[in-house]
Amino acid sequence: MTITQLQVLVTAIDTGSFTKAAQTLNMTQPAVSHAILNLETDLGVTLLFRDRKKGLILTDVGESMLFHIRAILDHINKIEQEVAAEKGLEIGTIRVGSFSSASTKFLPRIIKIFRQKYPSLKIVIFEGSLDEIEDWLSTKKVDVGFVIPPRKEMDVISIAKDKMVVILPKAHPLSKTDSIHINDLENEPLILCRGGFESPIIDIFKKSRVKLCAEFTVSQVNTLLKMIQEGLGIAIVPNLIIEHLPNDLCIRTLEPTFCREIAIAVPSLKEASIAVKLFIEEMQNLD
Known part of the structure; x- marks a missing residue:
């Protein structure tokens, strides 16, 4: 089991297909298929299967493992960010969950700020309903999300x-x-x-x-x-x-x-990565 295999699996699930995952990761489609097949072979279980109508569907064991895989990748991302910060750099990816009106109001400006101040930090946007954003936060599909308070079991910052x-x-x-x-x-x-x-x-x-x-x-x-x-x-x-x-x-x-009230939420502000804390700080400084 390798970090690359885990990244390929999560990207395939998030994009909904091997082809889109390959495009996102700059890999070939066969390479994506082989990475997931090798991961399943290493673990001895089937993690997902393809449905012509619904696309990629996780098995029960795949569903339960996805949370832990996201947590592993999240910790690796934090390690890389902290090492980079020690060298005076800001790197990494911030996955943002947003509903449509928040996207229109806030995201163009915050993305422009990050491109100017933190060019090595990448913002990836997932748009959905408020319920979907809460689910994405709890399953670690996104790192930070726009929400309407109150939101239970989350740290919420009004903006x-x-x-x-x-x-x-x-x-x-x-x-x-x-x-x-x-x-x-x-x-x-x-x-x-x-x-x-x-x-x-x-x-x-x-x-x-x-x-x-x-x-x-x-x-x-x-x-x-x-x-x-x-x-x-x-x-x-x-x-x-x-x-x-x-x-x-x-x-x-x-x-x-x-x-x-419109707010941004994270599962835990204390455990948030350097990049996510920068995102929160810049959001609070928006006019």
């Missing part, structure tokens, strides 16, 4: 406040004012968006003691906007998720002001 706003058709009666009070939304049909966006909205109504009329729940912001355009309801959303608003819709301020 921003995201104001909640109301989206509605310009023809809606409530659009005539610059702001909408939460009391005005009692029994108003609302469209919620999954992926962690619905929880803050439910909390707003509970705290305000206003009845929430959740007419629909969707998974995509574009679907939510289309349904509002069709007059099927209105929505309360974090301001950051709105990138392009259709011309027939408008945004109104919600009163009283409600904000959701």
